Amino acid sequence: MKMTVDQIQQTSADSGTRETADLERMEARTRHSLHPRAYAGFSFVYPVLSRRARGVSLGVNLSPDALCNFSCRYCQVDRRGSRSSSRIDVGAILAEASAILDDWTDGTLPAKAGWGPLPSSLLRLNDFALSGDGEPTQSPLFGQVLEALRGLLDKRSLGSVKLIIITNGSGLSRPSVMRAMSRLRPRHDEIWVKLDWGSQKAFRDTTGTRRSLPVHLSRIVSASRVIPVTIQTCLFGTEAGGPSEAEIKAYVRSLRFLRGRKADLARVQIYTISRPPADSSLRPISPGRLREIARIVRDETGFPAEAFGA
Incomplete structure (x- = not known):
């Protein structure tokens, strides 16, 4: 039918x-x-x-x-x-x-x-x-x-x-x-922009580029003036564990920078790997840990944040 x-x-x-x-x-x-x-x-x-x-x-x-x-x-x-x-x-x-x-x-x-x-x-x-x-x-x-x-x-x-x-x-x-x-x-169509971790070193290590994290954040601010931006962040661990508390704090600082620059963010989406990644040493983060990180983002930045497990 x-x-x-x-x-x-x-x-x-x-x-x-x-x-x-x-x-x-x-x-x-x-x-x-x-x-x-x-x-x-x-x-x-x-x-x-x-x-x-x-x-x-x-x-x-x-x-x-x-x-x-x-x-x-x-x-x-x-x-x-x-x-x-x-x-x-x-x-x-x-x-x-x-x-x-x-x-x-x-x-x-x-x-x-x-x-x-x-x-x-x-x-x-x-x-x-x-x-x-x-x-x-x-x-x-x-x-x-x-x-x-x-x-x-x-x-x-x-x-x-x-x-x-x-x-x-x-x-x-x-x-x-x-x-x-x-x-x-605006308020209907969407731009989803990747924000990979919160420090310059982690950003470059994760993306495999020599790009500047401050420049990346400034581009997000500029884009949000055109249409609200959804931030997408893929978090992962290794056999040794992670991400560390220091890495999460650095990530929150980057989001606070966006808040301070009055970036118009629709939401923050935090997820983890669900299929084989390029780096086989990476491991997914548990749904509970993702939810906890999303709660930290909401509490410390005021941005809406959602967690999506593997």
Whole structure:
């Protein structure tokens, strides 16, 4: 039986906790199959069951060659295999996005994605997320893809579906990127920016770059003037333990810096690794410890903070 868009989108405002619990159960069953890049032979667009989006997110991979300007220790993109030779094509992305919306509307997407039966609380299309196997703002067609997706959603009267940019923040100083992001809808569309740990040394060690943490924080402040920013932080330990109390304090200091500069942060998302990372010595942090760190962030910075376990 076909579902209407209204039926699919229908969800109560207080369903977030139930959706998260449902997603946790789904991930426990099929953890490594929830973030595949392959769907129906597509090259760029793929569906994801996302706890952080509390529903279905449609990923748009602007880095099919798996190249990235960061080399994060926790990165869970498998870069060991052969890389795709697909070149970014706005028309192809739009065609795939349109086709996957058709699958969503007629109810065939979950089966095609291999998810099996889903709780009704998860039948909510949340967003198109520009992310994928690298840094999306590196693509010279980033702005064009953003505009094309917005036009597609408007044409289909899907104004409730968000556009989300998931970025390491390196492109937030480029005028072309900020012009594109300025066309996002404040308080609806979202920018999710990585903030990896709180000291210069830990930031560089984690990201595998020589970039400046103060410059990164200043870029977050500037971006938040355009649209509220969601901070994403992946915390992890090693066989020796961690993160230490000193590292958590440094992280809180960075968030306090953002508060002091009046950065407009929608929320802070604290999570851990759930699939094999680039650095095999890393270990996930327990859900209880993540919740405790999120509580510290809320108490000491005033920012809303959520924890997402492995």
